[in-house]
Amino acid sequence: MRTPSTPPTRAATRAAGLAAAAAAILLLPALGASPASLEAQAIDVARVQYEEDRAVMARFRPGHTFWEHVFAVPDxxxxxxxASDGRLLAAFPTRGDWGREARWEEPALRTSLAGRPLESAISPRRDQVAGILEQATGGPVVHNATRGTFVQPNARRYGSFLAEWGLIYERFGVPAEIGLAQAMIESGWNPTVRSEARAMGFCQWLESNWNYMKRLAPHEIEGHNQTTQAAYCAAYLRILATKYGSYIPALSEHHAGGTNVGRTVINGARLGGENIREQYFLGAQLAVDLRGLPSPRFRDVYLSYGPRSFLYAEMVFGNEAQVARIRDGMRQDRIHAMRTTRSVPIEEVMRRSGLSRDEVQRYNPALVRQVPPGATLYLPMHIDDLGRDVAFWRRAPNPDYSIVLRDFMLLDAPPENWHQPAFRQILEGYRQRFLATRSEEGAVMATVLSYTMGELFTGRRAEILAEYRADPRVQALVNEGLREIMLQNIQSTSVR
Structure with missing residues (x-):
């Protein structure tokens, strides 16, 4: 268990370069610029955030690439x-003899368990083996049950759509690799999977939240079509990344909720984090370390921020290469989109497209009997009289949309301002500007901004975070917890 501490600040030259790049984008003339150059400006802003995130992720979680192996090895x-560099050391069967059936990735470790009696229960055995491997490698070790079977069947069926889905994410100013990795972690790209909490589809929206989104949307949106959900997932991640100026806490909020992430950032500031990324990582480490203490009295510090919340952004960033390998290893299919004005039976779609039922449903997992009026039909070709073309990712962006998106991405306000009533007017202004572009992607952004404003200004989130920030009891618990963490570290070191 580590004591939370502030790692060395990143090189000033790198920070200055990234800040200058973002500032320079504001100076690029919009008047007369081509749609492609306007879109490139928004992508540049996204890349600045993304590269900064990658650098800080490498500092705080250098072993994050380990999660690629977790989602590549079959269940x-x-x-x-x-945990120092993410390399895979070994894999052991959940049911089987760990002495004889282990798969060793590093030959030098093969004899590590020789002659050692192992715990019979798998949970303490995992911790025991981790300790043995830490002694053998001289560094920290991380372990997790593998999830490859969660991904592989859907990668075979839907992997040829990754390039098109990536274009959708990019249109909303989200790097494709981040958006697609998040969807892989959430659903394995399975369009119909449901969690125990009844979260559904591509990005695992809670059913109640998706139904609320459907009421806000200007047309029918079917959550079991990944291509539909991808746009709304991308827009939501874009909004959260603008709120935090980083994809790392944005991803965590998608998983753990804004109140949990807000508390985490507040604690990171208490620990001396110099920016939102450092604050998030320091606060997250504090939460997981306090959870590891035997006393429950620190629960009021971390509340429901748990181990998976701690690992979530790390898992997403760790699977970027996995997504790229799957995408680049398959022929990619085009996706065209038609907005229907009437009910279209699946038999008509099959007849007009010449596709089998299975292939039509691969493009449209929500389609069982018919496409409802006002919904979107996806096919590898466009068929004019089945609906107007709404495949916005397959054409140059509306210049007005690109300008609004760029301006929104450069909105500079601390996260706590987003909860203030006055900030609602700012977000409403952007919502109206997106809507005024009269574009498909603008309508999506306007819808998701309405949804986000409902989250921000309904309930007591702002009051809860303000009380938490000012509560001297929480500060006292943090200080006491830090002392206990240090004491436990000292005791652990002396035992070794």
Whole structure:
């Protein structure tokens, strides 16, 4: 267990370069610029955020690439990797003899378990083996049950759509690799999977939240079509990344909720984090370390921010290469989109397109009997009289949309301002500007901004975070917790 501490600040030259790049984009003339150059400006802003995130992720979570192995190895194994660089060390069967059936990735470790009696229960055995491997490698070790079977069947069926889905994410100013990796972690790209909490589809929206989004949308949106959900997932991640100026806490809010992430950032500021990224990582480490203490009295510090919340952004960033490999290893299919004005039976779609039922449903997992009026039909070709072309990712962006998106991405306000009543007017102004572009992607952004404003200004989130920030009892618990963490670290070191 580590004591939270501030890592060395990133090189000033790198910070200055990234800040200058973002500032320079504001100076680029919009008047007379081509749609492609306007879109490039928004992408440049996204890349500035993304590269900054990657640098800070590498500092705070250098072993994040370990999660690529977790989602690549088929289910039924426990993977062990280096928390220092993410390399896979070994995998052991969840059911089987760990002495004889282990898969060793590093030959030098093969004899590590020789002659050692192992715990019979798998949970303490995992911790025991991690300790042995830490001694053998001289560095921290991380382990997790593998999830490859969660991804592989859907990668085979839907992997040829990754390039098109990536274009959708990019249109909303989200790097494709981040958006697609998040969807892979959430659903394995399975369009119909449901969690125990009844979260559904591509990005695992809670059913109640998706139904609320449907009421806000100007047309029918079917959540079991990944191509439909991708746009709304991208817009939501874009809004959260603008709120935080980073994809890292934005991803975490998608998973853990804004109140949990807000508390985490507040604690990171208490620990001396110099910016939102450092504050998030320091606060997250504090939460997981306090959870590891035997006393429950620190619960009021971390509340429901749990181990998966701690790992979520790390898992997403760790699977970028996995997504790229799957995409680049398959022929990519085009996706065209038609907005229907009437009910279209699946038999008509099959007849007009010449596709089998299975292939039509691969493009449209929500389609069982018919496409409802006002919904979107996806096919590898456009058929004029089945609906107007709404495949916005397959054409140059509306210049007005690109300008609004760029301006929104450069909105500079601390996260706590987003909860203030006055900020609602700012967000409403952007919502109206997106709507005024009269574009498909503008309508999506306007819809998701309405949804986000409902989250921000309904309930007591602002009051809860303000009270938490000012509560001297929480500050006292943080200080006491830090002392106990240090004491436990000292005791652990002396035992070793």
């Amino acid at each position: 039924g194994w426990v993977a062990f990797g280096s």
